[in-house]
Amino acid sequence: MTQSPIITLQNIAVSFDGEAVLKDFNLNIRDGEFVTLLGPSGCGKTTTLRIIGGFVRPDAGDVFFSGKKINDVPPHKREVNTIFQKYALFPHLNVYDNVAFGMRVHGKTESQVKAKVHEMLQMVNLEGFAHRNVNLLSGGQQQRVAIARALANEPKVLLLDEPLGALDLKLRKDMQVELKKIQQQTGITFLFVTHDQEEALSMSDTVVVMDKGIIQQIGTPQDIYNEPRNAFVADFIGESNIVDGVMREDYVAEFAGHKFRCVDKGFQPNEPVDVVIRPEDIDVVEPEEGHLSGVVTSVNFRGVHYEIIVDVNGFKWMIQSTDFQPEGKQIGMMLQPDDIHIMKKSEYSGMFGDYSSFSDEMDDASVLDEEEGER
Amino acid sequence: MKAKSIAAPYLVWMTIFIVVPMMLVIGFAFTDRSGAFTLRNLEGVGQYSNVFLRSIWLGALATLICLVLGYPLAYIISHMKAKRQSVMIMLVMLPMWMNFLLRTYAWMTLLEDNGIINTFLASLGLGKLQLINTQGAVVLGMVYNYIPYMILPLYSVLTKIDQSVIEAAQDLGANQRKVFFKVIFPMSTPGMISGVTMVFVPAVSTFIISKMLGGGANLMIGDLIDMQFLGSAYNPNLGSAISLVLMVIILICMGIMNQFDDGESNGGGIMI
Numbered sequence: 001m002t003q004s005p006i007i008t009l010q011n012i013a014v015s016f017d018g019e020a021v022l023k024d025f026n027l028n029i030r031d032g033e034f035v036t037l038l039g040p041s042g043c044g045k046t047t048t049l050r051i052i053g054g055f056v057r058p059d060a061g062d063v064f065f066s067g068k069k070i071n072d073v074p075p076h077k078r079e080v081n082t083i084f085q086k087y088a089l090f091p092h093l094n095v096y097d098n099v100a101f102g103m104r105v106h107g108k109t110e111s112q113v114k115a116k117v118h119e120m121l122q123m124v125n126l127e128g129f130a131h132r133n134v135n136l137l138s139g140g141q142q143q144r145v146a147i148a149r150a151l152a153n154e155p156k157v158l159l160l161d162e163p164l165g166a167l168d169l170k171l172r173k174d175m176q177v178e179l180k181k182i183q184q185q186t187g188i189t190f191l192f193v194t195h196d197q198e199e200a201l202s203m204s205d206t207v208v209v210m211d212k213g214i215i216q217q218i219g220t221p222q223d224i225y226n227e228p229r230n231a232f233v234a235d236f237i238g239e240s241n242i243v244d245g246v247m248r249e250d251y252v253a254e255f256a257g258h259k260f261r262c263v264d265k266g267f268q269p270n271e272p273v274d275v276v277i278r279p280e281d282i283d284v285v286e287p288e289e290g291h292l293s294g295v296v297t298s299v300n301f302r303g304v305h306y307e308i309i310v311d312v313n314g315f316k317w318m319i320q321s322t323d324f325q326p327e328g329k330q331i332g333m334m335l336q337p338d339d340i341h342i343m344k345k346s347e348y349s350g351m352f353g354d355y356s357s358f359s360d361e362m363d364d365a366s367v368l369d370e371e372e373g374e375r
Numbered sequence: 376m377k378a379k380s381i382a383a384p385y386l387v388w389m390t391i392f393i394v395v396p397m398m399l400v401i402g403f404a405f406t407d408r409s410g411a412f413t414l415r416n417l418e419g420v421g422q423y424s425n426v427f428l429r430s431i432w433l434g435a436l437a438t439l440i441c442l443v444l445g446y447p448l449a450y451i452i453s454h455m456k457a458k459r460q461s462v463m464i465m466l467v468m469l470p471m472w473m474n475f476l477l478r479t480y481a482w483m484t485l486l487e488d489n490g491i492i493n494t495f496l497a498s499l500g501l502g503k504l505q506l507i508n509t510q511g512a513v514v515l516g517m518v519y520n521y522i523p524y525m526i527l528p529l530y531s532v533l534t535k536i537d538q539s540v541i542e543a544a545q546d547l548g549a550n551q552r553k554v555f556f557k558v559i560f561p562m563s564t565p566g567m568i569s570g571v572t573m574v575f576v577p578a579v580s581t582f583i584i585s586k587m588l589g590g591g592a593n594l595m596i597g598d599l600i601d602m603q604f605l606g607s608a609y610n611p612n613l614g615s616a617i618s619l620v621l622m623v624i625i626l627i628c629m630g631i632m633n634q635f636d637d638g639e640s641n642g643g644g645i646m647i
Contacts, residue, residue, distance in 0.1 A: 055542055075545040088543040092561045102547035105557070153547055 005064075006031040006157060006189055007052060012061035014047055014213075021047050022213040025061070029157070029191060034183050036192045038200040039210035040236070045193045046085075048210075049159045052191065053082045066156075076105075081155035083163045087146040089134045095121070095145050096130040102153035120148035123182065140171045147182070157189040164199065176203055197237045201225065209233050230343055234276045235352035241282075241317045242353020245275040245342070253342055256312060258291055260335060264342035274343045276353070279320040280305070281339035290332020292317075296325050309355050316355040403615035416616035423599055423617065430596040431624070433510060434579035437517035441525040441574045442567065444518070449529035449566075450559075460534075467526050470519075479516055479587050486512055486588065508590030516584040517574075524573035532566030533559070568632050576625055596621050 005028040012025040022044045029035050037045040050056040051063060054075035063070050070078060081102070090098050099117045108116075121127050124144035129137070134145060143163060150158055160179075164172045180203050183190045194200055200207050201221040209216045209224060209232075217229040228234035231242050245255030250265035255275045267273060287293040294312035301307075308319040310331065317333070325331055407413045452463045470478060485491050486506040493503045506512060536559060544554045582597025589595070596617065603614030 053542075053546060055545075074550075075542070076548045076550050080546075082543070082546045084539050084543060086537075086539060088537065088539040090540060090543070090558060090562075092558075092564075101544070101549075101557070105544075105548045105553055149547070 004031060004066075005029060006066055007191070008062075008064040008067075009048070009051070010062045010064065012048075012051060012058045012063070014044075014051065014056060014058050020213055022051075022058070025213070025215065027208065027215065027218075029189060031156075032187050032189055034180070034190045034192065034203060034205045035208060036194060036200040036204040036206070037208050037210060038194060038197060038236070039216075040195055043210040044213040045195075045210055046161055049082070049161050049191065049193050052078075052157070053080060053159055054078050079155055080157040080159055081150040081153050082159040082161065083143075083146050083150050085161045085163070085165060087142045087163075089142055089145055089149070091135055093134070094130070095126065095132050095134055095137075098134055098145055099148045099152050101149060106153075116152055117148075120152045123151070123185075124148045124178075139166050140175070143167065143175065147179075151182070151186065151188070155188060157191060158183075160190060160192045162193055162195070164194070164196075172199075179203065201237070209236060211236075227341060228276060228343060230346035231274050231276075231348040231350075231352045232346070234274075234341075234343065235348075239279050239318055239320070240353055241277045241279065241355070243275045243277070243315065244350070245273050247271045247273050247342060251337075253340060256292055256315070260291065260340055261337040262340040262342060263338050264340075267342065267344075272345055274345060274349050274353075276341040276343060277317075277335060277339055279307070279318040281336070282317070282319045282321075283334040283336075284308075284319060284321050284323065284325065285332040285334045287330045287332040290334045292333045292335075293330060294333070296327050296329050296331060299325060299327055318355045400615045400618055403612050404619045407612060416612045417620070419613050420616050420620050423596075426594050426596055426599055427620075427624070429510075429593070430579050433513055433517070433585075433593075433595065434575055434581075437514045437521065437578045438525075438571055438575040440514065440518050441522045442571065445522055445525035445570065446529055446567075449526045449533055452526075452530055453533035464527070464530065467523050471523055475520065476583065478520060479584055482512070482516055482519065483507065483587055507588060508592065510589065510593055512588040513585050513593055513595075516588045517578045517581065520584065521574040521578055524577075525570040528569040528573065529563060529566040532563045536562050564635060568635065571632060572629060575628065579625065580621060 007027075007029040009025055009027045012022050013020070014022040025044070025048065027048070037048055039045050047056055051058055054070075054073060058071070065073075065079065090101065093101065096117055099120055100113045103113045103116060117130065118127070121130060124147050126141065126144050126148065129141065129145075134142060137145065143166075146163070163179075164175050167175060176199060179190070179192075192200075192203065201224070204221055206218065207221055207224045208218050211232050217224055217233045219227070224233065225237055228237060228240075234240040234242055243255045245253050247264075247267035247270070248254050248259065249269055250267075251262055253260050253262050253264070253273065253275060292312050294310040294317065296308055297311050297316065298309045299306055302320075305320045305322050306324055308321060308325050310317045310319060310333065312333070319333070404416055405412055405414070407415065448467075452460055452467075455463060483490070487493070488503060488505075488507065490507070492506060497503065540562075541554055541558060544558045549557060579595075580597045580600075582595060582601045585593055585595040585598055586601075600614050600617050600621075602608045603610045603617065
């Protein structure tokens with residue numbers, strides 16, 4: 001991986017019908033990286049992709065490709081290829097001709113085309129499908145054809161717009177692994193758009209978390225998960241308990257009525273902060289041994305762990321533990337200094353991180369909603 | 376079982392008004408006036424081969440002109456904003472609400488030797504043109520009357536092409552011209568086929584247009600059949616034979632047309 005940015009977005013602003021979709025957006029993508037744009041519906045991630053693809057003209061700002069400004073370059077002259085949300089295969093062409101489309105447009109000879117198409121179909125495990133009708137393939141197979149078609153063009157950057165959204169869970173997991181493998185084999189820069197945080201964490205070198213047209217945080221998956229910058233990121237990436245606190249001095253935070261040692265510093269004395277504690281970091285102990293103690297109000301079995309909601313003086317905490325705790329039991333909670341992550345207050349403070357209204361049904365419904373309505 | 380019983384009245388209707396008349400035409404074509412079997416009628420059709428050729432030539436020419444004029448219009452309309460699209464489609468269909476005969480009469484008054492166009496030319500001091508009673512006038516009448524049947528199926532296919540497919544083609548490096556010839560045009564073949572069918576079939580068998588705008592010299596198959604049933608040359612057996620031959624020719628033409636479609640048509644067209 002080299003350090004030179006292959007794509008740079010500078011001060012991009014876009015609005016549709018007077019509604020701002022991206023605001024003063026800046027992003028550098030390094031050559032060979034697997035970058036994921038992660039965010040809820042309508043956060044501007046697909047628009048970002050379409051700007052790079054050349055399908056949306058920004059109202060303001062510049063797009064650079066390998067240092068050259070490409071604002072005015074039409075889509076067909078850009079060295080990027082896109083895998084569209086619904087694949088957009090050519091229905092009048094068979095698998096072979098779909099994959100060959102880009103090469104033929106570029107005037108490659110039929111023998112070059114033939115060799116490359118077979119190489120691509122082999123890579124996506126579709127040997128023997130060359131003369132199939134694309135309309136009769138399954139979703140996963142159409143997805144593979146779309147990948148082969150885009151990669152056959154040997155793009156410098158591959159843009160993927162929620163490519164796995166329409167696949168079922170098992171197939172999606174397989175394709176995640178395969179995409180990652182293809183990216184490592186080819187060394188092509190991938191810019192991947194998704195609203196699935198798990199997908200983002202497992203595949204990416206760099207994750208860009210977006211909301212309301214603004215980048216909330218850029219970092220490695222580990223950074224994003226362990227050091228979220230604000231309550232939005234902490235909540236969007238995994239589960240988290242977010243409590244109001246005050247930073248008394250470096251390495252000492254006070255929240256939930258106790259002072260805790262922590263590993264964060266650099267705040268003003270007595271600065272109000274958001275405190276994030278991941279549910280899996282909390283140790284369950286006897287009530288008198290813990291820093292905090294509360295009553296178990298609900299327990300859900302989630303396969304690998306139990307999801308336990310504990311009421312501590314009115315604030316409901318989520319704990320993920322492999323040990324079962326019965327409802328109504330008084331338990332203690334122990335927090336180690338490196339379990340505690342301190343964030344500056346932001347516009348998202350107080351909006352997330354309290355599990356008092358938590359229910360499984362709501363959680364599942366909101367995941368489904370996000371599939372719709374992305375521009 | 377239930378679907379079958381609902382279909383029954385339609386089946387009866389179709390039998391009485393489509394299958395039986397068809398049988399009668401075939402029956403007439405293979406019999407003489409006394410009702411005995413004969414092939415004389417079919418042999419007699421041969422002497423009119425020049426009329427057949429003229430009909431097919433004029434019909435094909437009109438169809439081609441409809442396609443060349445109609446495709447760009449359908450394409451332009453399909454790229455307009457939704458509201459303007461419906462206005463434009465209404466304008467395309469507007470002439471069809473007017474009586475067919477009246478529309479053709481209107482062309483007569485325009486094209487006549489002392490008609491509007493020639494009067495206008497004379498007022499400019501230019502000579503008169505022979506406009507009516509020419510093959511050109513017949514083709515003009517066909518194009519004018521049948522072009523909506525070309526535009527509508529083309530429009531319906533073109534609007535159904537997914538924008539993301541066009542973007543995918545651009546993304547893969549196709550410029551506007553290549554996007555059109557490699558994606559839009561091939562994807563619109565089902566519309567072209569139904570448009571061509573819907574214009575060619577009535578154009579070949581028309582008799583009013585050729586009668587009114589073509590004069591006696593540009594006889595078409597329709598006129599010939601007309602004459603056998605209603606005209607001086609009364610001979611329904613020969614008329615049936617001509618109809619039968621015409622039907623076979625049209626079926627062959629359509630069969631050839633459908634070869635251009637791969638059989639995986641993505642809807643939008645009305646097929647024969």
